[in-house]
Amino acid sequence: MSIFIDKDTTLLVQGITGRDGSFHAKQMMEYGTRVVGGVTPGKGGQVFEGTVPIFDTVHQAVHATGANTTVIYVPPPFAADAIMEAAAAGIKLIVCITEGVPVLDMTRVYPFVKEHGARLIGPNCPGLITPGASKVGIIPGRICTPGNVGIVSRSGTLTYEIVHQLTRAGIGQSSCVGIGGDPINGTNFIDCLAAFEADPHTKAVAMMGEIGGTDEQEAATFIKEHMTKPVVGFIAGQTAPPGRRMGHAGAIISGSSGTAAEKIDAFKAAGMGVASRPVDFVELISARLR
Amino acid sequence: MSIFIDKDTTLLVQGITGRDGSFHAKQMMEYGTRVVGGVTPGKGGQVFEGTVPIFDTVHQAVHATGANTTVIYVPPPFAADAIMEAAAAGIKLIVCITEGVPVLDMTRVYPFVKEHGARLIGPNCPGLITPGASKVGIIPGRICTPGNVGIVSRSGTLTYEIVHQLTRAGIGQSSCVGIGGDPINGTNFIDCLAAFEADPHTKAVAMMGEIGGTDEQEAATFIKEHMTKPVVGFIAGQTAPPGRRMGHAGAIISGSSGTAAEKIDAFKAAGMGVASRPVDFVELISARLR
């Protein structure tokens, strides 16, 4: 069991002929993900790695392959359009790896995706993996191992670090989801926590946050009120200098300054375990799985 | 009993200080409609007819009066904005009398109103009346009398004509709704037919259509499949010359040419009574009420 992706995931790769897209398409195929098609406008009719048909549009690709999931590696100016194209073509899980998508683009993408009944993960995220079943994105497969700890994180490489440490300590994962760190993204902590709570195979959750915003505080409230499974949290940026203020407006709108201390206090108030270092997850999660 | 409006309707009049708005606000008040406020930007703080407070914005008016319904008499270039303002302020029934609203404005208004969970009647419509209880719009009150025939019509004055004839013949109405004849309007025949079907007080429905489009044909299908109450229909324009064609696109998109004959055939196929003249409603409805 897992969240969002599993053996039945059939994947398109948008931007499959680009540098990152082609590299990671191969990595996903090697991992065992069912990559059923690629999309690059103008390269329709070609075949990737001898087996994966390439299409000009997502519409054509969905029509021909019946894919239920897509992963996007297109450059930032085209990412918003790629996400909307996937949603309009009926894809229900859209994972956008692209970093640097303008936030005003995302204000339009977000409602569009919701209206089409799709889930977006990202942008600016590493994607997700259900170890041993399917990998969508760029999380290195070999650092993961199947198990019953759910992982959700705003960070990319920090997630790898912690998953890697868990795996080395023999603690496997049900699914690992990198939700991305952009101001507007498609899936938040609470979406993932609720999914892990509902997944019978997940026994505990490791959650990695960062300074800034109030997502972690809201997640802590959700955990306190709705979760029966143990959650261990970490906040990166405990020693970071205070961020640049965003005019008066930034000060007016955020009830919170989003410091690490504030978030860690919220975790503690929710009864969560709190990791001081990435490596601490090993001990804290182990204790909760016993 | 009735549909959409009754004694509990509390009404705002947008454009209450204009020529049409002020005239019909008085008419509605005389009829007994609970007109609780008016809106004209720049005239906030004034009082209409000694009793009705005027506000600068619908937001202020709703906040101060708790109105649940609004009727709009503002000029065409401002009508779309007035409708959206009402929906955003939480009004759940919006009646737009204004004629001449650009259809591209309506393509934006329609989803906006839906998203806000409101019902729009019109634009370019005479509004509605529940005889003896409440009148919203411009249907002359004295041509109506309480009873159990529901009226729904694309026309304005043609509706008055038929209601007038029914009233003279002693046949009262539960509610009369003029849905307006514009290409994009908020409420269609089927919405009203379903409401009449659900209204225990309505025993029969009189429905007036016009040439053009396929709304009447779709209504006929709905009547056949979903209605237990008798419906009598009329189509205006039986002798009208064929309309101007709208390029190739018009011919390509409409499966139907929307002639009166086609619509009358659909009525007959649905087992409806068909009036050849407005006055025929009297006999046909009487027979169905017996």
Place this chain on the structure above:
Amino acid sequence: MDLHEYQAKELLRAAGVPVPPGRVAITPDEAEAIATEYGVPVMVKAQVHAGGRGKAGGVKFCKTAADAREKAQAILGMDIKGLTVEKVLVTVAADIASEAYVGIIVDRATKKAVFMVSAAGGIDIEEVAATTPEKILYLPVDPRYGLLPFEALRMGFFLYPDAKLARGAAKIMQQLYTAFINAGCSLAEINPLVVTPTNELVAVDGKMVIDDNELDRRPDIAALRDESSEAPSEVDARKANLTFIKLDGNVGCVVNGAGLAMATMDLVKYYGGDPANFLDIGGSSNPEKVVNALRIITSDPNVKCILFNIFGGITRTDDVANGIVTATKQNPLTVPIVIRLTGTNEEIAMEILKANGFSASSDMDEAVQRAVALAKGEAA
């Protein structure tokens, strides 16, 4: 409001759509000069608000400027479906490898602007739609997002498997949509969208219909109206804010509301008469409108009787009564008039009419029967 081809093409060109160069001519001399200026071969195309110009001989290919002069001579003044050709467009002829159809219309069913595109363009597009609907792609545009790049590109690839042409077509879709929105259109078409033998895209014909309700806020578009191409009585009616369509009968009808106006005409026919026109004085009223309505109706020599059928709602019947009195004082009537008034301010209206020697009924069937009889010369 219909635009002429040359006007639609100007708007398309301004939005960036590739349109063959050319200009409008109103004399054969001008046509020859334009052909000389832009270079031959050219097309000489009648500018009238009617379909089927080509079949009527109003579109000609000309190899030389002299030829353009000669063809313009033949086309100017030609009658096409009752309209006289006053202008021709002289435009460089494109070489044609293939013809596609691209159109946008505001669709009642989806309540959106809908694109229709087909690789099988040209004059037989309606036949294509009827017999092979799979050759047409329908794409409704969500007005909240506008035409999205992937939607335009999807249409591009539907028309052309070649990526360069698909991208070029996608760009033209965006330009057409922009022109459609900016001009307040209810319809905009490019047919044919041509691919030339050298793989260039050209919009060889363009059509636009403007939503009349948009004209007040778009004076630049309203200024494109060509009154010389309309019937004078319809021009007159429009200026008076009346909706008027001339017909062949002899009962002149003045009604408020399109539905009631149609029902009145239906009833005239029902009782054996023949309506001379459709005339809707519209929702809100003032006496001036009635004066204008009477002037327009009485200018038709066929009219043997005038029938007013007014049911007052937002229209005040006293305004109508005042209009009748004013108009008939200015220009006494030479044909009988039957007045039916009821609704808003009916009592006042009746008093005004009585005080000025008119009788009026409040029953529609009675009034219509009377008007039909009077038009036939029967005693009322």
Place this chain on the structure above:
Amino acid sequence: MDLHEYQAKELLRAAGVPVPPGRVAITPDEAEAIATEYGVPVMVKAQVHAGGRGKAGGVKFCKTAADAREKAQAILGMDIKGLTVEKVLVTVAADIASEAYVGIIVDRATKKAVFMVSAAGGIDIEEVAATTPEKILYLPVDPRYGLLPFEALRMGFFLYPDAKLARGAAKIMQQLYTAFINAGCSLAEINPLVVTPTNELVAVDGKMVIDDNELDRRPDIAALRDESSEAPSEVDARKANLTFIKLDGNVGCVVNGAGLAMATMDLVKYYGGDPANFLDIGGSSNPEKVVNALRIITSDPNVKCILFNIFGGITRTDDVANGIVTATKQNPLTVPIVIRLTGTNEEIAMEILKANGFSASSDMDEAVQRAVALAKGEAA
């Protein structure tokens, strides 16, 4: 990217917002000339990317052109929160009857651009927000519809009961929103929006922050960057597509990913060290980035040890290894380096490093502890 006040005001002026006339000066002579040209009194305002200019003495009222020269002399070269004032804006001083606040920011919570407006504008607006939040109207703009006329007017009436001012303010809201969208802003503010004693609206101060991700597609906005007002190492880093913030410690950190970079700094502190910087080489990698990162880090004389912490995902560790080899060949290191690499292409990377005489760890805690010890001069 922050814009200077004078740049923000230019964009606002172009969108139609009434802004007092004025121009930027870089010498006292220029300041005097501008004051003479536009007429006194004027304000002379330091153009630096720092708040609290006024309290620091960087904003002065000048009754005469000579006064403007003198004040400009005092302000130019002034240090405000560590930034040197290189430019002053000399602008006509407005008479002030009242001050309102108008701001737009992209809000994470609503996922929309949100307007915040208050009749209690001026420098104490944050205090107003904290103590009397009812004096602020928050209005999220649905990006699918844009700022609707009734929304702008609602804000107008929230600021001013007077209809003329309310309509004027509504127009300014639309103009501000247009400028916000067209420039790709994450923030735009007018504070104060002034009503003059003669009831005119004037935007006396303006601020805009551009979303860095918008700059690639807006070269005109990107051209507004004022590198003279930034730390040279940060300019250098940005040009190399690196995210770099200089700090006071001595462990130079090169990390991929912001989260891991912060966690690495946290761990440096945890083990008793002090990071010299935040440096994220970002998602996709190439050797050139690493070369640039090393150049920037080693130019800081405080750095006693360099710590690489790379966990390869989309970043390929072999690219990083190649970058380290290239950079150190070009400029041999004078401080010790600790390399931690794992993830994508790790085997290749390790081979490259070994072949070039570097050792590398795959354990983060071990690497951080070693770097901290080396920075302290302890043997590793």
